[in-house]
Amino acid sequence: MRSYQVAAETITALVTATVAGLALALPIDFGWTSQTSALQLDLLAYSLPRAVSAGVLVAMIAAVLLTTLGSTKVSWGTTLGGLLVLLANHSFGHAADPHSSLSTMNFIDSLAGGLVLGALGAAVLHHRLPAFGWTLGILISLLLGSVNPVPRIGGGIDESSILHWHATDMPPRWMLVLAVVLVAFGFLTYRNRPATQRLSIELPLAPILAGVVLVLITLASAEWLARHGGNQAGIGLAVVTAVGTAMIAAMLLPGRDGEIVLLAVGLSAVGAATVAAELPAWSIPLLVAVTAFGMWTGTRVGAPRACLAAAIVLGVSTALTSDTDMAWLIVGGAAIVSWLIGFGLTSARPRYVPSRVLGTMVIFVPSAVLGMRDYVARGEYALQSPGHAAVCTVTSGSTETPGWTAVLVAAGCLAGLLVLRRARPLPATPDTATGTSADD
Known part of the structure; x- marks a missing residue:
C-alpha cells in the first residue's frame, strides 16, 4: 500500500475513533437539554454507565x-x-423538543459508537499505523470527555448543574460529517483489499464470552460500590471480583492475548483514582502529546510487567496525596496515567484483532475504583427519624480509599499477568525468540 494511502487510512482511523469514542462515552447533549425535566436528566445519568457498557459489548461482538x-x-x-x-440521531436530537427521551437517544449514540469502533477495528487493526491512529483516537476521546464532568455512577444531577447547564453537543455534527466523508472515501478505496485472513465458518465464542463476563461484572461492581463504598468487606470483594474477572477473560482469549486485558483493567483502576474529575481544557493538548509518546514508546519497548509495576507506584502516590489541590500535581498525575495507558496498550501484542478491541474498549467501562471514588465524593445518604423527625445525614468515606483500592487491583492484575505467562509460555522457535517483549 502506498504511503499516501497509509496516511489517509491513519487519519481516517484517528478521526473516526475519536468521534465514536465521544459518542460512546459522553452523555448526549443538545441546546435544549437544560429545558428538559429533572426526570429526563436523572434517567440519562442513571442509564449512562449501562449505555456505555452496552456499547462496549457491541464493539466486541462486531x-x-x-x-x-x-x-x-x-x-x-x-x-x-x-x-x-x-x-x-444527532440531527433528530437537534430538531427535537425538550420532552424527547434523552436516555433513549443516548443509548442509540452509545450502541452506534460501539459498532463503529468495533467495525473500524476489524478494518484497520491489521495494519500498524492505522491501528496506532485507532488507539490514539479512542484515548483522545476519553481525554476530551475529562474536560466536562459526566453524571455520577450513582445517578442524579443536582439542581445547580441544571441552572448552569452548558450544552456541549459532543461529538459536534461537523465532526460526524467529516468522519462520514473520510469513511466513505475509505470504503470506496479499500473495499477490494484482500482479506487479511481466510473466511471461517466457526464463530469463536470465547472472546465474546470474555467480553460479556468482564463488562457486566465490572459494571455491577462499580454500581454497587457507588452506593455501598463504606463497607470494607464489600471493597475487598470488589477487588477480588475485578481481578478474578480480568483473569478469567484473559484465560478465555487465545495465547497471551489476555495480557492487554489485564493491563487495561489495572491501568484503568489507577487512572480512575488518579485523574481529576474535571481537567482544565489547556491540559488536553499536553496530555494527548504525552499519550502519543507513550504509545510510540510501547511499540518499541514491550514491557507489560514494568507498566503495571509503575501503575502500582503511581497508585500509592495517589493514595498518599489524595487531599492535595495543587494543580501541577493533579495535571502531572494525569500526564503519567496518560503515558502509562498509551504505553500499556501498545506494549501488549495480541495476535487476534478482537482481543485488542476488548482490551482497549474495557477502559470505557466504569470500574470499581470509579464507583468507590464516586461514593467518597458523594457519601451515603441515610434517613433517620429520632422523635418522628426525618433527618438526612451524609457519611463519606476516606479520600485515600480509591487510591489503595486501585493499588490492590493493579497488583492483582500484575499477579494475573505472571500466572498467564507461566501457564502459556511462548513456543521455543526462532521466530518468537526474536519477537518477544523486553520483560519476557
Missing part, C-alpha cells in the same frame, strides 16, 4: 463477527452505517 467474516468491504461498510446512525 469485531469478532467481522474478523471471522474476513471481509474488508463489510467492515468499512458497517463502520459507515454506524456513523450514519450517529449523524441521524
Whole structure:
C-alpha cells in the first residue's frame, strides 16, 4: 500500500475513533437539554454507565463477527452505517423538543459508537499505523470527555448543574460529517483489499464470552460500590471480583492475548483514582502529546510487567496525596496515567484483532475504583427519624480509599499477568525468540 494511502487510512482511523469514542462515552447533549425535566436528566445519568457498557459489548461482538467474516468491504461498510446512525440521531436530537427521551437517544449514540469502533477495528487493526491512529483516537476521546464532568455512577444531577447547564453537543455534527466523508472515501478505496485472513465458518465464542463476563461484572461492581463504598468487606470483594474477572477473560482469549486485558483493567483502576474529575481544557493538548509518546514508546519497548509495576507506584502516590489541590500535581498525575495507558496498550501484542478491541474498549467501562471514588465524593445518604423527625445525614468515606483500592487491583492484575505467562509460555522457535517483549 502506498504511503499516501497509509496516511489517509491513519487519519481516517484517528478521526473516526475519536468521534465514536465521544459518542460512546459522553452523555448526549443538545441546546435544549437544560429545558428538559429533572426526570429526563436523572434517567440519562442513571442509564449512562449501562449505555456505555452496552456499547462496549457491541464493539466486541462486531469485531469478532467481522474478523471471522474476513471481509474488508463489510467492515468499512458497517463502520459507515454506524456513523450514519450517529449523524441521524444527532440531527433528530437537534430538531427535537425538550420532552424527547434523552436516555433513549443516548443509548442509540452509545450502541452506534460501539459498532463503529468495533467495525473500524476489524478494518484497520491489521495494519500498524492505522491501528496506532485507532488507539490514539479512542484515548483522545476519553481525554476530551475529562474536560466536562459526566453524571455520577450513582445517578442524579443536582439542581445547580441544571441552572448552569452548558450544552456541549459532543461529538459536534461537523465532526460526524467529516468522519462520514473520510469513511466513505475509505470504503470506496479499500473495499477490494484482500482479506487479511481466510473466511471461517466457526464463530469463536470465547472472546465474546470474555467480553460479556468482564463488562457486566465490572459494571455491577462499580454500581454497587457507588452506593455501598463504606463497607470494607464489600471493597475487598470488589477487588477480588475485578481481578478474578480480568483473569478469567484473559484465560478465555487465545495465547497471551489476555495480557492487554489485564493491563487495561489495572491501568484503568489507577487512572480512575488518579485523574481529576474535571481537567482544565489547556491540559488536553499536553496530555494527548504525552499519550502519543507513550504509545510510540510501547511499540518499541514491550514491557507489560514494568507498566503495571509503575501503575502500582503511581497508585500509592495517589493514595498518599489524595487531599492535595495543587494543580501541577493533579495535571502531572494525569500526564503519567496518560503515558502509562498509551504505553500499556501498545506494549501488549495480541495476535487476534478482537482481543485488542476488548482490551482497549474495557477502559470505557466504569470500574470499581470509579464507583468507590464516586461514593467518597458523594457519601451515603441515610434517613433517620429520632422523635418522628426525618433527618438526612451524609457519611463519606476516606479520600485515600480509591487510591489503595486501585493499588490492590493493579497488583492483582500484575499477579494475573505472571500466572498467564507461566501457564502459556511462548513456543521455543526462532521466530518468537526474536519477537518477544523486553520483560519476557
